[in-house]
Amino acid sequence: MHRFSLWAIALTLLAGCHTAASKPEAGYYGLGQNLSPAEWAPWDLDVAPDGTGLPPGSGQANQGESLYMERCAQCHGEFGEGVFPYGSLIGGIGSLGTTAPVRSVGSFWPYTTTLFDYIRRTMPFDAPQSLSPNETYAVTAYVLYLNDLVPIDQPLGPKNLAQIEMPNRRGFVPDPRPDTHNRACMAPCTQEIP
């Protein structure tokens, strides 16, 4: 075969590889409908740790107390102590590194935004997403107040909620696994590695 033909074949193959490997451009399949912010807004509930996504509104603990008693206390307890089988929302701050750690919203949860987001999307358990933004701020404030993290009359809103630092803000670490080093000795290993 001529050298030229070989080159032609090689180039053709390379071109084929290139076509197969390169990804189709956005919109290649032409499927799906354009989506505007106004359209996705009703589903876009998430709140980032820096407060991005917090809705306009305001609420404080003494406004949230009656709502909490009416809609939350039957599971979480009047003081956030938890009604079996539901766990506690309060207590344990400073206990995590001890031999009797208590993990509650106050002692364990790293961000106030996590609390707001969770209440907003899932609570009350039997009527999720039924609270207004003001009610969500107020109940969030009440749970933080039960943990002595905000005063009872401090209004919380999109400007200041994310600024409140939770006690366990720095308690989360990356995944170091694999963290075990077993060996596949077919008879007892001569040297044991823990």
Added chain:
Amino acid sequence: MSERRPHQPLRRGLLKASLWGSVAFAARPLVAQPLKVPDWTRQLGRPAGDGTYGLPSEFEKQVVRRQLSWMARVPESAVNFTPLQHQKGILTPSGLHFERHHGGIPAIDPDQHELVIHGLVERPLRFSMEELTRFPSVSRIHFIECAANGGLEWKGVQLETAQHTHGMLSCSEWTGVKLSTLLGEVGVKPRAKWLLAEGADAATMTRSIPIEKALDDIIVAWGQNGEALRPEQGYPLRLVVPGWEGNLQIKWLRRLELGEQPWQTREETARYSDFMPDGTARQFTFVQEANSVILSPSGGMKLDQTGFHEIRGLAWSGRGKVAEVQVSRDGGQRWELAQLEGPVLPFCLTRFTLPWRFEGQRQLLQSRCIDETGYVQPRLDQLVAARGTASFYHKNAIQTWEVTNQGEVRNAQV
């Protein structure tokens, strides 16, 4: 050819299956009798097509999902375990796939269901189910394992059967569009490093997933074992995230948002983080590390006869393929290589077998999985040394089944 060895019955008569679905092997009568010609041979069976959806034999009623009553006090947020000890191959029948929901099982009309993708993308889009199923599709067999599988036994034995020790584990063929295809269609902006996946259920379950995994092998699935997803498994649409913990594999998927940082949702902070003795919690512990369990024999069963038995089990790894499975009969002193039954697929249950003669002597059966990265499944004491006993999730310790000299099989820790 070796001489035929008669099986010695350990106990006469028939043992009933226990409440927990244990298997008992019926002992043969001691006196030989002529074969019976049963009724089902002398009369016609039922006609074809007398049922709209076929069901298992009426004699398989013990093969059902089971809960633990003390874990099911909030029925909408409970666990239902797969009867792994009865599973015949690598695929879990869809109706036996383990369940874990956080806000009940929604009844979603697929004609009204949509998936939206927005955030750091060039073209935010909304897709109907009809549009999604027109994309190029894949079918892959993958296990899904709850991060909490095995997590009830960090401090000691408290469960009887493999259904409860390992049954937050199932394996299906999943059919759908690769997430990378959908992300290509919307165009991911370079700043996007994380993706938030959200369900349409009452929990609107949300988890942050790194973009590398999203662009790698995640499937947006609508099919399970040849039919539409079961409602308990996310009908009409779910994520399948090969090898990673079940909670990430968002069911009833409705929304994907791309961003620069993880969202720090409740399910990736307060839950599904691994609590350490020093008070820190490991976060984004995604991979389900190599694991295995012997299922025949396993806890709650009774061997009624001595002689030949095949040891059978399942092995899996969230880091790829199973490379090797070893079996010990003396509590981990000496090990033998088990046979892997194909296919051996990445992020998939792999069956292993080992021929065995039970001669009425106490045995401590164990299996150990080694995956293609060389990682060796750990002993419980090694896991406890690394993590203490309060981390709950990701317990992949070697399981021990004690076979007593009477043939009873019990959950044990050595």
